[in-house]
Each structure stands twice: as structure tokens, then as C-alpha cells.
Amino acid sequence: MPLSPGASVTAFAPATTSNLGPGFDVLGLALDGPGDTVTATLSPTPGVRIVSIEGDGGALPLDPQQNTAAVAAAATLALAGVALGVELELSKGLPIGSGLGSSAASAAAAAFATNLLIGGPLRKRELIEPCLDAEAVVAGRHADNVAPALLGGLILVRRTDPLDLIRLPVPPGLWVGLVTPAFELQTRVARAALPEAIELAAMVRQSADLAALVSACHTGDLALLSRCVVDEVVAPRRAALIPGCGEVIAAAERAGALGSTVSGAGPTVLALCRSRSNAIEVTAAMAAAFEASGLSSTSFVSTADCPGARRR
Numbered sequence: 001m002p003l004s005p006g007a008s009v010t011a012f013a014p015a016t017t018s019n020l021g022p023g024f025d026v027l028g029l030a031l032d033g034p035g036d037t038v039t040a041t042l043s044p045t046p047g048v049r050i051v052s053i054e055g056d057g058g059a060l061p062l063d064p065q066q067n068t069a070a071v072a073a074a075a076t077l078a079l080a081g082v083a084l085g086v087e088l089e090l091s092k093g094l095p096i097g098s099g100l101g102s103s104a105a106s107a108a109a110a111a112f113a114t115n116l117l118i119g120g121p122l123r124k125r126e127l128i129e130p131c132l133d134a135e136a137v138v139a140g141r142h143a144d145n146v147a148p149a150l151l152g153g154l155i156l157v158r159r160t161d162p163l164d165l166i167r168l169p170v171p172p173g174l175w176v177g178l179v180t181p182a183f184e185l186q187t188r189v190a191r192a193a194l195p196e197a198i199e200l201a202a203m204v205r206q207s208a209d210l211a212a213l214v215s216a217c218h219t220g221d222l223a224l225l226s227r228c229v230v231d232e233v234v235a236p237r238r239a240a241l242i243p244g245c246g247e248v249i250a251a252a253e254r255a256g257a258l259g260s261t262v263s264g265a266g267p268t269v270l271a272l273c274r275s276r277s278n279a280i281e282v283t284a285a286m287a288a289a290f291e292a293s294g295l296s297s298t299s300f301v302s303t304a305d306c307p308g309a310r311r312r
Contacts, residue, residue, distance in 0.1 A: 006041065006042065007041070007042045007117065008039055008040060008041040008042070008117070009039070009040050009113045009114075009116040009117045009311065010037060010038070010039040010040075010113060010311065010312040011037070011038055011040075011109045011110075011112040011113035011116065011309055011310065011311055011312060012035050012036070012037045012109055012309065012310055012311075012312045013035050013036055013038075013104075013105040013106075013107075013108035013109035013112065013149045013150070013308065013309040014030050014031055014032065014033070014034075014035040014105065014149060014152075014306060014307075014308065014309075015030075015031045015033055015034050015035050015093075015094055015100040015101055015102075015105060016028050016029060016030055016031060016100065016101035016104060016105070016144075016145045016148045016149050016264075017029050017031060017099070017100065017101070017176065017178065017263040017264060017268070017270050018101065018144040018145050018263070018264040019144070019231065019234065019235070019261070019262070019263075019264060020213070020229060020261070020270075020272075021209065021213065021228060021229040021230050021231045021235070021259060021261045022206050022207075022209035022210040022213060022228060022229075022230065022231050023144075023156070023210055023213065024206075024231070024233065024234045025142055025144055025157070026144060026156055026157045026158070026210075027144060027154070027155070027156060027157075027210075027213075028101075028143070028144035028145050028147055028148040028149075028154070028155050028157070029148055029153070029154045029155075029176070029304060029306075030148040030149060030151075030152045030153060030154075030306040030307065030308050031100070031176065031178070031300075031302040031306055032302040032303055032306040033178075033300040033302050034093040034094050034100070034300070035093050035094060035105050035109070036069075036090065036091065036092055036093055036094055036102070036105035036106045036108075036109050037090075037091040037093065037109060037312060038069055038088055038089065038090050038091070038106065038109035038110045038112075038113045039088070039089040039113065040073065040086050040087070040088055040110065040113035040114045040116075040117045041086065041087045041088075041089070041117075042084060042085065042086065042117060043084075043085035043086060043087045044085055045085040046083065046084070046085045047064070047074070047085055047086075048064050048070045048073045048074045048077070048085075048086050048087075048088065049064060049070070049085075049086075049087050049088070050062045050064060050067055050069065050070050050087075050088045050089075050090060051087045051088065051089055052089045052090070053067075053089075053090045053091075053092065054090070054091050054092065055091055055092035055093060056090075056092045056096060059096055060090075060092070060096070065137075066137060066138075067090075067106070067137075068103045068104070068106045068107040068110075068131075068134035068135065068137060068138060069088055069090050069106040069107060069109070069110035069134070070088060070110070071107070071130075071133055071134040071137050072106075072107035072108070072110045072111040072114075072127075072130045072131050072133065072134035073086055073088060073110045073111065073113075073114040073130075074130075075111070075129070075130030075131075075133040075134065076110075076111045076114045076115055076122065076127060076130040077114060077118070078130075079122060079126065079129065079130055080115070080118055080121045080122055082118050082121075084118065086114055086117065088110055088113075090106060090109075090110070092106070093105075095180060095184075096184065097184040097185055097186045097187065097265075097267075098180050098184075098267070098268050099180070099185070099262065099263040099264035099265050099266045099267060099268035100178070100180065100263065100264070100268055101145035101146075101148075101149055101264065103134070103135060103138050103139055103145075103187075104131065104135060104145035104146040104149045105145075105149050106134075107130075107131040107134035107135060107146055107149075108127070108131055108146055108149035108150045108308070108309045109309060110134075111127040111130045111131050111134075111150070111309075112124070112127060112150065112309040112310075112311075113311075115127060116311060124150050124151055124308070124309070125150075125151065125165070127150055127309075128143060128146055128147055128150055128151075128163060128165070129163065131143075131146035131149075131150065132146060132160060132163075134146075138187070139187045139188075140191070141160055141161075142157075142160070143155075143157045143160050143163065143165070144157050144264075145264065147165055148308060149308055149309060150308045150309050151165075151167070151308045152305075152306055152307040152308030153167055153168075153170060153305055153306070153308070154167070154168045154169075154170050154217065154304070154305075155167060155168070156168055156214070168214060168217045168218070169217050169218055169220075170217065170304045170305040171216065171217060171220040171221070171222055171225060171304070172220055173222075173274060173275060174222070174225075174272060174273070174274070174303075174304040174305075175272075175273045175274070175275060175276050175278065175279035175301060175302065175303055175304060176270055176271070176272060176273065176279065176301065176302045176303075176304050177252070177257070177270065177271040177273055177279040177280070177282045177283035177286065177299065177300075177301045178263060178268055178269070178270050178271075178283070178299060178300055178301070178302070179248065179268065179269050179283055179286040179287050179290060179297050179298075179299040180267065180268040180297055180298050180299070181242070181243070181244075181267050181268075181290045181295040181296070181297045182295055182296045182297060182298075183242065183243065183267050183295055184267070185238075185241055185242060185265060185266045185267045187265045189241065190238050190241065190265035190266055191265065193237040193238060193240070193241060194233075194234060194237055194238075195233070195237065198233050202232055202233055203233075205232065206231065206232070206233055209227075209228045209230055209231075210228075212224060212227065212228045213225060213228035213229075216228060222258055222274055225258055225259070225272065226258035226259050226272075227259075228259070229258065229259025229260070229261055229272055230259070230261070231261060234262075235261050235262045238262045238265065238266045239262055239266070241266065241267075242262070242266050242267040242269075243293050243294065243295055244289060244290055244292065244293025244294075244295060245262065245266070245267070245269060247289045247292065247293060248260075248269045248286045248289040248290055248293075249261065249269060250289075251285040251286055251288065251289035252269070252271040252282050252285060252286050254285065255281050255282040255284075255285035255286075256273070256274075256278055256281065256282060257271035257272060257273055257278075257282045258271075258272040258273060258274060259271070259272050260272075260282075260286070269286055271283070271286065272304070273301075276301060276303075279301040279302075280301055283299045283300075283301055284299075286299070287299050
């Protein structure tokens with residue numbers, strides 16, 4: 001335990017991508033690239049306060065009841081049974097409403113930093129519950145982003161209540177290319193576009209694709225994986241909200257991607273690729289397709305087996 005006010009810990013949590021085609025709300029993958037950084041400082045004033053946010057353009061609330069970083073920090077203190085004051089400084093490295101787990105990264109970094117600040121009484125997996133409380137404030141109680149943001153790698157969320165997570169192996173050599181257009185798509189809007197019910201035949205196909213994807217991960221079968229990065233239920237509804245999305249996905253596949261789809265709620269589009277060089281080529285093709293649709297974009301490539309939250 002820190003001995004005096006002023007002690008601080010800084011932590012980083014990475015971007016994540018979720019769904020990966022058929023795994024709506026159950027699959028999440030940590031990425032190597034941008035993310036959020038949180039510094040937690042011990043304060044003599046009880047409770048959690050946010051003292052600064054940078055990189056958000058003034059969009060995020062300082063209200064600790066409405067900000068995922070503060071909610072996660074407070075829930076971490078409560079779970080650990082510790083009554084202390086904590087001040088948070090949040091540096092956003094992820095665009096808001098991007099489909100890269102922005103709110104989850106803030107929550108994960110804050111929970112991880114707060115836990116270290118009080119001596120590390122909780123394991124990483126235990127920090128998922130505080131982060132779920134945080135996500136519930138802005139996006140619903142979903143673990144497909146917070147779990148990989150904390151734990152790293154590829155995570156299957158079997159249940160959130162009670163929490164039941166399964167770490168899946170990542171096929172050797174798998175890379176991810178991600179392109180984010182200059183177009184904000186709020187998660188609530190992307191969720192509102194989803195159907196309230198799906199046909200039985202579509203559910204059967206979606207279940208089969210998810211099962212095959214899990215099998216491909218265990219066997220390292222990239223050919224099988226390429227047949228599974230499909231979603232006829234969620235992604236088409238979200239793609240319709242993103243200008244040029246269909247052309248971007250088609251461009252990725254023409255450039256040799258194993259498969260391409262909307263990342264999480266969008267508007268980022270991801271492509272699974274068989275190598276770094278393939279990912280670079282595919283990402284360039286996707287960016288060019290967005291440009292042709294009138295949208296500038298940012299992009300990065302990542303290995304598919306990346307660490308989660310860590311100290312900075």
C-alpha cells in the first residue's frame with residue numbers, strides 16, 4: 001500500500017476489436033497499437049475524481065458517474081474493500097465511437113492502475129467486473145472489449161453473469177489490418193440498427209460459423225478461418241451506416257485478406273491477414289476504398305496475439 005498522498009501509477013490498455021464476424025458480443029481481440037493511458041494518484045479526498053482528460057476534444061464527461069475510467073476505478077476500490085481517494089488523469093489514444101473499444105480501454109487502464117496503486121490485491125481477471133460496471137454506463141454490460149483489453153489475446157465471453165471467459169489460441173502468423181474512417185458512429189446508434197429477431201436458418205448458419213472459427217483457432221487452419229469471417233445478421237446492418245463500407249470490405253478481399261468485416265460497432269473495418277506484408281497491402285487497399293467514398297482515414301496493422309493492460 002502507498003504510504004502517503006501523491007503516490008501514483010500509470011497504466012496503458014490497448015485498442016480491441018470485437019465480433020470478428022460471427023462472434024457478436026462474445027469474441028474480442030487485443031491489438032498492438034493505439035490505446036488509452038491512465039494515471040491514478042492517491043488523494044486525501046475520499047472518492048474518485050477525474051482531474052484531466054486529453055485527446056478527446058472535450059467530448060468526455062468529467063462527472064465520475066458518467067466516465068468509464070472513473071466508474072471502473074471506483075468499482076475496483078469497492079471490490080478490493082478499500083476506502084481511499086484517487087485522482088485520475090486520462091489520455092485518450094483512441095477515437096471515440098470508432099469500433100476499437102475506446103470506452104473499454106479507458107476502463108481497463110483505470111482499473112489496472114487503481115489496483116496497482118492500492119497494492120495489487122486483485123487479479124487481472126477480477127478487474128473485469130469493475131470494467132463491466134463501467135461499460136454499462138455507456139454501452140451496456142458487455143465484456144467482449146474489456147476482457148481482451150485487460151487480459152490480452154483472443155477471448156470468448158461465454159457468459160457475463162456469472163462471468164465465464166475462455167481464452168482461445170491465436171493461429172500462428174495471423175495479422176490484423178484496421179482502417180478507421182473520419183466518421184463517428186455512436187455505439188447506441190449502431191445497436192439501434194440491429195434486428196430484434198433473426199430467422200432460425202440465419203441463427204443456425206451464424207452458430208456454425210462461430211463454431212468453425214473456434215475450431216480454426218485451435219487447429220491454426222487459416223483456410224477454414226477465412227470461410228468463417230462472415231456475419232449476415234449484425235455486420236450488414238452496421239455496414240449500411242458506414243459510407244463505402246461494402247466497397248472497403250470488397251477491396252480487402254481483392255487484396256488477399258482472409259476475411260474482412262466491421263470492427264465492433266464500427267465504423268472501423270478490420271481484415272484478417274496471413275502475414276504482416278499482406279496486412280499492409282490489404283490496409284492500403286481499404287484506405288483507398290474509403291478515400292474513393294469521400295472519407296479520409298487512419299490505419300494500422302497488428303499481430304493477432306497481443307498483451308492487455310500493463311504498467312507504463
